[in-house]
Amino acid sequence: MTTPETDAVSDQRIDRVVPLTTPALLHHDLPLDAPLASAVLAGRRAVGRVLDRADDRLLVVVGPCSVHDPAAALEYAGRLREAADRLSDDLLVVMRVYFEKPRSTVGWKGLINDPRLDGSGDVNTGLRIARTLLLDVLRLGLPVGCEFLDPITPQYIADTVGWGAIGARTVESQVHRQLASGLSMPIGMKNRPDGSIATAVDAIRAAGVPHVFPGIDVSGTPAIMHTRGNADGHLVLRGGNDGPNYDAESVAGALDLLRAAGLPERVVIDASHANSGKDHRRQPVVAEDVAAQLAAGQRGIVGIMLESFLEPGRQDLDPTRELEYGKSITDACLGWSQTEQVLTGLAHSVRARRATLPTPA
């Protein structure tokens, strides 16, 4: 029996509750068929081989800071696919297809949360658009990379994902470390926004072992998840409040921390975020420095992340103005032509690094 008192206890700050579709329903409507599932598995294996240095190519996670217009993202994917094919001897290209944006304070939280870009929060539509695009990008022949932010959304989309990230703002969170321990793909742990690398190293260790925690299963039913641990965790250096951490000295320091923790000595360098001061024009500078480290024989750098879209820069989400096609509404991105130049330069440096290694007998 409810009374005014019992009614007044719960959900006092919940304005509305709207039913959410289940993961199983979304999978039913938008299935990952057998050929696409094979492509996802091949992508994950390829990433794993680069991380383990069984493959001497460079992992490149490249694409928009966030997807807000699936048509533009798909056009981008078409261009990236051609570049990825051309450079596939040296680069393993994964497209950033980011739908969940962690905000420093407030702001648009990504296409899953708000697909209409107007605060209406139609998550059902957001999930549907996101899964459709993920399948489309896979069909084009590119593995996809996502940040996992919400602990519920992975059941809706994670089957399509070849590489995942836990972001700088959530890397210390037990919820996200547990989540990573159960995710099926390699997960990059970013250093904290204040620059703490030790926190990301802790996250790799925490996600590397089994956990038990409440979650939802694919039918949407509350479930107790018993995970196996994720052995493919790795560090992503994205710079911090006190400056960048992509330089050779920072990389060496990060590799030392990993060694001391008994973890594989491998890092991915994020050329954007605090490594570029969010100025897209600095991403090529970071990439050149990384390329020089590779050419000098640094094998600890296994990958790089670039924020890139069709058009350079960024634009504000302003409801009174039409958005410019192919331009980021979150962080500033490299434009396409510059992206191609950066990718070509990285491929050269991978060849130079290969030349520094002894030829196998």
Ligand SMILES: O=C[C@H](O)[C@H](O)COP(=O)(O)O
């Ligand atoms: O990658 C995107 C942003 O850097 C991240 O979401 C934080 O953005 P904000 O500081 O503008 O909120």
Ligand SMILES: C=C(OP(=O)(O)O)C(=O)O
């Ligand atoms: C939010 C992101 O990065 P970070 O967590 O490093 O700020 C991102 O890569 O979109």
